Amino acid sequence: MPKQMAARKKRRVRGSSSGRPIMALLDLLGRRWTLRIVWELREQPLSSRALRAACDDASPTVLQARLTDLREADLVELVQESGYRLTELGRELFDQFMPLNRFAERWSKRPAN
Amino acid sequence: MPKQMAARKKRRVRGSSSGRPIMALLDLLGRRWTLRIVWELREQPLSSRALRAACDDASPTVLQARLTDLREADLVELVQESGYRLTELGRELFDQFMPLNRFAERWSKRPAN
C-alpha cells in the first residue's frame, strides 16, 4: 500500500464532524481545483489527461487527489471507456453553479477597483 | 511597506487573463476559507475577531489575506463601527449559494460510500 494512500485515507473533510453538512461541502469545494474540475466535466466526460489539459495543465498529483475526494463524495465517477464524469449528484451540484457563470460576467465588469 | 503586502500586491487571480471571468471567480472561491467567509457573513456583519471565531478559529494570517482578496473583488467591505459585511455584489453571490445548503443536506445523507 503506497504511503500516500494511507495518508489520504486518514484525512477527513474538515467540518464533517460539526453536524453541519454545509461546512463539509464548503471545505471540499474550497480545495484548489475542486470547483474547476466540476466545471470542466459539465458537458462531457473527460479522460484524466484531457481533464488535466482543460485545467491549464495542473499537476496530476493534485488532480488525482481531488478526483479521489470527489469520487469518495459521490460527485464524480470513473467510467470505463469514457473517463471521469459527474454523477447524478454531481450534476445537481453543478446545476447550483450554473448561474455563477452569468454572475461572473457581471462581476468581471464591475467598475474599477 | 511590509514585504507581505508587496507580495500580495503582485498576486493575480489565476485565470483572470484567460478572458473567462468564471475561471477567475472559481479560482478566488477555490482558495481556502473564501467560501466559508462569504457564508459566515450572510446574516450580519462580523468584526475581524468574530469572523475568526465563526471560522473555527482559523489563522488570522489567511483570514486577512482572504478578506483583502474579497475586498479587492468588491464582494466584502469593511464598514466603520460595524465590521466586515457583504457588499451588494457579495450578496448576489451568496444568493447563488443559498440552494447549496439544501443540497448539502441531501448530499450528507447519501447512502454509504
Add this chain to the structure above:
DNA sequence: CTCCTGTGCTACAATAAACGTAGCACACCG
C-alpha cells in the same frame, strides 16, 4: 511477437500556501 500510444495513477524533490502563536498600533471607555 514487438513497438507505439493512451490510459489511470504514483514518486519525489522543490516551492508556495496555510497554520499557530505572538504581538503591534490605535481607539474608546472606565
Add this chain to the structure above:
DNA sequence: CGGTGTGCTACGTTTATTGTAGCACAGGAG
C-alpha cells in the same frame, strides 16, 4: 492611568501544491 476591543502583521513550523518524471496496464498496428 489601566483595561478592552479593533484591524492587522511577523515569523517559524507544518501542510498543501507544483513540476517533472515515470510506472504498470491495455489496446492496436506492424
